[in-house]
Amino acid sequence: xxxxxxxxxxxxxxxxxxxxxxxxxxxxxxxxxxxxxxxxxxxxxxxxxxxxxxxxxxxxxxxxxxxxxxxxxxxxxxxxxxxxxxxxxxxxxxxxxxxxxxxxxxxxxxxxxxxxxxxxxxxxxxxxxxxxxxxxxxxxxxxxxxxxxxxxxxxxxxxxxxxxxxxxxxxxxxxxxxxxxxxxxxxxxxxxxxxxxxxxxxxxxxxxxxxxxxxxxxxxxxxxxxxxxxxxxxxxxxxxxxxxxxxxxxxxxxxxxxxxxxxxxxxxxxxxxxxxxxxxxxxxxxxxxxxxxxxxxxxxxxxxxxxxxxxxxxxxxxxxxxxxxxxxxxxxxxxxxxxxxxxxxxxxxxxxxxxxxxxxxxxxxxxxxxxxxxxxxxxxxxxxxxxxxxxxxxxxxxxxxxxxxxxxxxxxxxxxxxxxxxxxxxxxxxxxxxxxxxxxxxxxxxxxxxxxxxxxxxxxxxxxxxxxxxxxxxxxxxxxxxxxxxxxxxxxxxxxxxxxxxxxxxxxxxxxxxxxxxxxxxxxxxxxxxxxxxxxxxxxxxxxxxxxxxxxxxxxxxxxxxxxxxxxxxxxxxxxxxxxxxxxxxxxxxxxxx
Amino acid sequence: xxxxxxxxxxxxxxxxxxxxxxxxxxxxxxxxxxxxxxxxxxxxxxxxxxxxxxxxxxxxxxxxxxxxxxxxxxxxxxxxxxxxxxxxxxxxxxxxxxxxxxxxxxxxxxxxxxxxxxxxxxxxxxxxxxxxxxxxxxxxxxxxxxxxxxxxxxxxxxxxxxxxxxxxxxxxxxxxxxxxxxxxxxxxxxxxxxxxxxxxxxxxxxxxxxxxxxxxxxxxxxxxxxxxxxxxxxxxxxxxxxxxxxxxxxxxxxxxxxxxxxxxxxxxxxxxxxxxxxxxxxx
Numbered sequence: 001x002x003x004x005x006x007x008x009x010x011x012x013x014x015x016x017x018x019x020x021x022x023x024x025x026x027x028x029x030x031x032x033x034x035x036x037x038x039x040x041x042x043x044x045x046x047x048x049x050x051x052x053x054x055x056x057x058x059x060x061x062x063x064x065x066x067x068x069x070x071x072x073x074x075x076x077x078x079x080x081x082x083x084x085x086x087x088x089x090x091x092x093x094x095x096x097x098x099x100x101x102x103x104x105x106x107x108x109x110x111x112x113x114x115x116x117x118x119x120x121x122x123x124x125x126x127x128x129x130x131x132x133x134x135x136x137x138x139x140x141x142x143x144x145x146x147x148x149x150x151x152x153x154x155x156x157x158x159x160x161x162x163x164x165x166x167x168x169x170x171x172x173x174x175x176x177x178x179x180x181x182x183x184x185x186x187x188x189x190x191x192x193x194x195x196x197x198x199x200x201x202x203x204x205x206x207x208x209x210x211x212x213x214x215x216x217x218x219x220x221x222x223x224x225x226x227x228x229x230x231x232x233x234x235x236x237x238x239x240x241x242x243x244x245x246x247x248x249x250x251x252x253x254x255x256x257x258x259x260x261x262x263x264x265x266x267x268x269x270x271x272x273x274x275x276x277x278x279x280x281x282x283x284x285x286x287x288x289x290x291x292x293x294x295x296x297x298x299x300x301x302x303x304x305x306x307x308x309x310x311x312x313x314x315x316x317x318x319x320x321x322x323x324x325x326x327x328x329x330x331x332x333x334x335x336x337x338x339x340x341x342x343x344x345x346x347x348x349x350x351x352x353x354x355x356x357x358x359x360x361x362x363x364x365x366x367x368x369x370x371x372x373x374x375x376x377x378x379x380x381x382x383x384x385x386x387x388x389x390x391x392x393x394x395x396x397x398x399x400x401x402x403x404x405x406x407x408x409x410x411x412x413x414x415x416x417x418x419x420x421x422x423x424x425x426x427x428x429x430x431x432x433x434x435x436x437x438x439x440x441x442x443x444x445x446x447x448x449x450x451x452x453x454x455x456x457x458x459x460x461x462x463x464x465x466x467x468x469x470x471x472x473x474x475x476x477x478x479x480x481x482x483x484x485x486x487x488x489x490x491x492x493x494x495x496x497x498x499x500x501x502x503x504x505x506x507x508x509x510x511x512x513x514x515x516x517x518x519x520x521x522x523x524x525x526x527x528x529x530x531x532x533x534x535x536x537x538x539x540x541x542x543x544x545x546x547x548x549x550x551x552x553x554x555x556x557x558x559x560x561x562x563x564x565x566x567x568x569x570x571x572x573x574x575x576x577x578x579x580x581x582x583x584x585x586x587x588x589x590x591x592x593x594x
Numbered sequence: 595x596x597x598x599x600x601x602x603x604x605x606x607x608x609x610x611x612x613x614x615x616x617x618x619x620x621x622x623x624x625x626x627x628x629x630x631x632x633x634x635x636x637x638x639x640x641x642x643x644x645x646x647x648x649x650x651x652x653x654x655x656x657x658x659x660x661x662x663x664x665x666x667x668x669x670x671x672x673x674x675x676x677x678x679x680x681x682x683x684x685x686x687x688x689x690x691x692x693x694x695x696x697x698x699x700x701x702x703x704x705x706x707x708x709x710x711x712x713x714x715x716x717x718x719x720x721x722x723x724x725x726x727x728x729x730x731x732x733x734x735x736x737x738x739x740x741x742x743x744x745x746x747x748x749x750x751x752x753x754x755x756x757x758x759x760x761x762x763x764x765x766x767x768x769x770x771x772x773x774x775x776x777x778x779x780x781x782x783x784x785x786x787x788x789x790x791x792x793x794x795x796x797x798x799x800x801x802x803x804x805x806x807x808x809x810x811x812x813x814x815x816x817x818x819x820x821x822x823x824x825x826x827x828x829x830x831x832x833x834x835x836x837x838x839x840x841x842x843x844x845x846x847x848x849x850x851x852x853x854x855x856x857x858x859x860x861x862x863x864x865x866x867x868x869x870x871x872x873x874x875x876x877x
Contacts, residue, residue: 141656174631175628316655342672344699345641345699346641550697
């Protein structure tokens with residue numbers, strides 16, 4: 001999605017992420033730190049365009065929270081941004097920041113991904129709020145995304161606590177109309193040393209835990225102020241928050257609704273008095289029965305997940321079905337069976353430099369631990385060369401363990417992108433060297449965070465604001481860690497890449513192959529002279545098709561009962577990989593005679 | 595007015611997201627409440643892309659409920675079919691007659707068929723109101739840039755919506771690259787006047803399944819020196835070197851008869867024998 005230039009109109013169409021950036025700016029935020037992750041990424045990309053904000057990419061989400069907390073203690077309003085699984089990485093600081101409290105306002109925006117459009121799990125961030133005893137605000141559209149961000153900074157300062165702002169894919173990537181306001185001038189308060197508050201030695205931390213619990217009681221009372229009640233008389237009352245509120249309004253515009261702005265802590269007494277006015281109380285919430293179980297534990301008779309699914313994303317249709325089962329609306333008429341169509345699986349881009357490393361691993365044969373990035377698509381046909389993908393940086397430690405188990409009859413190879421390696425792979429590579437694991441690590445260095453749209457990272461030599469900076473030297477880093485068998489190769493050279501990986505796999509002990517080639521899409525879209533297929537020469541052997549290039553597909557022509565191929569010249573980037581493989585040399589650059 | 599719902603569907607790189615930004619902006623310019631929702635992340639170029647736009651006096655859900663879209667615009671035939679369940683009874687279907695065969699669907703090395711749905715209006719009969727099957731890509735190419743096909747499609751979509759030309763033009767100017775504003779506005783108007791095509795005039799893709807063939811991989815073990823060339827080239831991984839570094843046929847069933855092993859063997863030690871049909875069914 002293209003990030004809008006800064007809006008100057010009073011009413012603007014902003015995505016939830018852009019609205020959160022706007023809200024942070026209006027609230028006078030001064031420091032913002034994030035690691036890219038769908039669906040949260042565009043927040044900082046929007047914020048960096050505003051004056052007066054130091055917005056920067058962090059190496060990972062924990063560093064982002066560390067940076068923001070430090071800025072907050074320095075007296076500057078600070079924002080950290082991440083996707084839901086990023087909070088796992090940042091959880092260490094997050095849990096104790098609940099004890100230290102803040103200097104200036106500190107908001108942690110976390111974007112959940114119900115339905116896992118682009119994630120490896122669909123954990124519910126509200127559970128972290130309860131574990132950390134940190135308040136959580138939950139907007140239901142772009143306007144609220146902006147408003148709640150601003151509110152978050154106020155709540156943070158008023159209650160001396162970090163504040164979680166929970167978005168979801170349908171908030172972050174939904175555009176809606178937002179009324180814009182001016183920036184508040186919030187001066188930097190300055191750092192005031194306070195060891196009993198900021199140095200969490202056991203003796204000091206023991207003093208802070210009761211403070212957190214006392215704060216929580218006051219927050220419960222405050223949460224009641226963020227409740228909105230609406231709708232006509234009805235025997236059924238609906239408690240909801242976030243985007244599910246919009247679905248309820250869609251299906252049942254006059255529903256009797258108690259909408260929560262803060263879903264942790266839950267203003268239980270406020271809900272109890274609402275419940276007293278209805279015969280039946282229902283909770284409509286996405287993912288975990290978080291509100292439902294809290295209310296039930298407080299002795300309120302309530303139902304929710306009996307009518308609405310606990311897995312996946314809600315939709316107006318699923319909410320309709322639940323409300324119909326409750327007898328509140330007529331069941332929706334389901335249309336005819338959808339017409340059959342063709343599956344369109346996602347593929348690595350034409351010219352993707354990750355193609356040949358995986359193609360090579362398939363040829364050689366290996367147990368391959370994978371990681372988080374575009375290259376996870378190598379798990380799918382035709383490359384189908386990935387055996388695990390769990391979390392950021394997990395490939396290397398898992399490879400070490402797989403090799404140590406003795407359970408793999410094939411050599412074990414970890415594959416990890418450059419940004420993911422810097423994010424979470426470096427400690428695991430140190431561990432592999434330290435414990436002399438017999439594994440090969442292939443670092444797929446494309447010089448960007450490709451999966452989220454091409455962001456900078458500490459290895460690219462450029463900051464979020466576009467300024468030049470020092471770049472991490474990956475080969476030097478590996479050598480400094482103690483890697484002795486190190487290969488750097490161009491993954492556009494098919495035979496050199498195959499050979500480098502083969503050699504590294506033959507080494508006993510930890511070996512590293514760095515395949516270096518810039519991403520085809522970012523920071524600039526690369527397009528060289530495209531190739532075409534001389535159909536006369538094509539023997540339809542399918543070697544090129546096995547690269548999984550989206551620019552190559554079948555034609556109606558056949559050779560000995562197999563389909564010949566053709567290349568979409570517009571999509572072809574001229575990477576030459578298929579031409580390097582083609583036995584009859586039927587793949588040729590355009591404007592060259594066959 | 596109840597909220598209007600429009601679903602735009604296509605393939606990554608076709609400009610679906612840009613088109614939806616233009617529509618949302620045109621609705622904003624017209625004074626409506628607007629919500630627009632899309633999902634991206636795993637949508638690399640070539641993946642399915644869909645965007646929902648809703649506008650009206652008040653809009654709750656950012657997502658179009660099933661069977662409620664007033665207009666479904668397919669930037670490509672198979673994607674139009676994929677999102678048909680969102681179209682309300684009597685809703686308008688606008689579709690570019692372009693067909694983008696997904697390379698990921700070219701995987702059946704036994705029958706060689708691609709299950710791309712035929713461009714056959716009877717498959718959607720009774721599900722839609724007016725159908726506009728247009729050559730958006732062709733029209734845009736004639737205007738000088740096939741990439742403006744999305745503006746042609748949106749011109750056709752505009753026929754079913756109550757937004758003024760001025761609002762559309764302002765929105766286009768706001769979102770398309772500055773040098774292409776005039777071209778895209780021209781493409782938009784061409785879409786407003788585009789004729790609907792007769793599906794019978796559009797040629798078939800010719801990607802139906804072919805007769806199955808089975809091959810036999812005959813290795814002359816006396817001549818083979820286990821050099822490893824054939825297993826390193828076989829596109830179907832039929833051949834391998836075992837732990838003792840001896841050549842073995844591991845998956846004869848997968849052989850497609852390409853004969854790369856036979857052609858490349860330095861020792862003439864491999865022969866791929868003719869399809870079963872040619873040998874009277876014996877193997």
